[in-house]
Amino acid sequence: MSAEYTLVLLRHGESEWNAKNLFTGWVDVDLTEKGREEAVRSGRLMKQEGLLPDVVHTSLLRRAITTANLGLDVADRHWIPVHRSWRLNERHYGALQGLDKAATRDKYGDEQFMLWRRSFDTPPPPIDPDDEFSQAHDPRYAGRDGEMPMTECLKDVVVRMLPYWDSDIVPDLREGQTVLVAAHGNSLRALVKHLDGISDEDIAGLNIPTGIPLLYELDADLRPVTAGGRYLDPEAAAASIQAVANQGKH
Numbered sequence: 595m596s597a598e599y600t601l602v603l604l605r606h607g608e609s610e611w612n613a614k615n616l617f618t619g620w621v622d623v624d625l626t627e628k629g630r631e632e633a634v635r636s637g638r639l640m641k642q643e644g645l646l647p648d649v650v651h652t653s654l655l656r657r658a659i660t661t662a663n664l665g666l667d668v669a670d671r672h673w674i675p676v677h678r679s680w681r682l683n684e685r686h687y688g689a690l691q692g693l694d695k696a697a698t699r700d701k702y703g704d705e706q707f708m709l710w711r712r713s714f715d716t717p718p719p720p721i722d723p724d725d726e727f728s729q730a731h732d733p734r735y736a737g738r739d740g741e742m743p744m745t746e747c748l749k750d751v752v753v754r755m756l757p758y759w760d761s762d763i764v765p766d767l768r769e770g771q772t773v774l775v776a777a778h779g780n781s782l783r784a785l786v787k788h789l790d791g792i793s794d795e796d797i798a799g800l801n802i803p804t805g806i807p808l809l810y811e812l813d814a815d816l817r818p819v820t821a822g823g824r825y826l827d828p829e830a831a832a833a834s835i836q837a838v839a840n841q842g843k844h
């Protein structure tokens with residue numbers, strides 16, 4: 595299999611709610627200082643590897659948008675076209691948005707906590723539209739009434755993300771562009787599941803680190819030449835993956 599297309603996936607740097615250990619989902623929190631440094635470093639890594647994106651796709655959330663901006667600036671690619679879609683947003687965490695992960699684990703137990711966090715098809719309870727952490731009245735989603743999630747499991751994310759992959763990202767790849775997708779832990783898990791053909795069970799064990807570019811070289815059928823792709827800094831990725839997996843533990 596020879597590499598035909600170049601795709602770079604980038605989860606945003608550490609967010610304020612990652613640092614506080616809160617379920618985030620669609621809540622539009624900013625990066626921490628550490629998250630900004632991670633974003634800058636991601637740009638340096640791309641530049642060092644000569645991986646220069648021609649186009650970037652992001653979610654509608656600040657942490658992904660700012661990560662892409664900071665990284666691309668360092669890589670001198672601040673000028674490339676940008677496309678944004680709610681379909682790349684983080685998984686909507688329903689009524690868990692804004693709750694402390696460790697307290698939620700203590701209250702509901704390990705099994706329920708992991709079902710909500712990592713099972714493929716068990717969504718958390720839906721959020722009340724008038725909850726302070728609901729996006730029901732957020733103008734960026736105006737007119738999306740039918741499509742506006744109140745909670746999502748990973749399966750739901752796959753269903754809403756894949757149409758954008760097919761309609762917007764794949765055509766850029768087929769044109770031979772190096773494509774950067776700057777998104778989120780769970781929207782990228784959905785994409786990686788699709789690319790690598792990971793089963794509904796095994797995807798539970800896959801975590802994406804913050805701020806480390808993940809390179810996928812794809813063959814003519816858009817299949818990864820190397821399963822799982824390659825992190826540009828594998829050591830930092832391994833440490834960060836462990837930290838994500840451990841979230842919710844005291």
Ligand SMILES: O=C(O)[C@@H](CO)OP(=O)(O)O
Nearest residue numbers: 616617618619684711779
């Ligand atoms: O809170 C969230 O939105 C996500 C990503 O930060 O967390 P988790 O890794 O627990 O799915």
